[in-house]
Amino acid sequence: MIRVLLAEDQALVLGALAALLSLEGDLDVVGTAADGEAALRLACELRPDVLITDIEMPRLSGLDLAERLRENCPEVKVVIVTTFARAGYLRRALEVGARGYLLKDAPASDLAAAIRRVHAGGRAIDPGLAAEAWGERDPLTERERQVLREAEGGASTAAIAARLGLSEGTVRNYLSEAISKLGCENRIEAARKAREQGWL
Known part of the structure; x- marks a missing residue:
């Protein structure tokens, strides 16, 4: 029996996933979580074989969750199931240790098959995205990404500096680098482009 933990913040989707996977004779849904920290x-408590998570989750994103699990509970294999068909997200998911990346519009049978493949030591990646993923690379550093995320929400340079424990000059430098790398005119445009590419 493959033990599965589900992490999804939309209650209806979470319930549907749990119900569908429970119909599979070899899959056992051992728990559900509505946010990344709970997941x-x-x-770490239940030690499931496979964790299914969305990318955009409250309190801890699916990508951050995958990275933390790789550090703290590496035996738990992560499969991302999301609406975001973005190559940048797929690349980042693989970089932080996710073993699978599927889109929510895939048939339920694909998810069950992906869980089995990942449990057996393989990978399960949406085929269309896999081909696209090796196109344009993410040019941003992790710090530039953090600063752009803050700027995307409209935070001032001073507010970003305070939140990230940096000087205002350092924040301006990171923003300037990010804007330049993305070929944009300003921080809002740069944040929008990075978000569209799946780099934020």
């Missing part, structure tokens, strides 16, 4: 706690 991390449950994963």
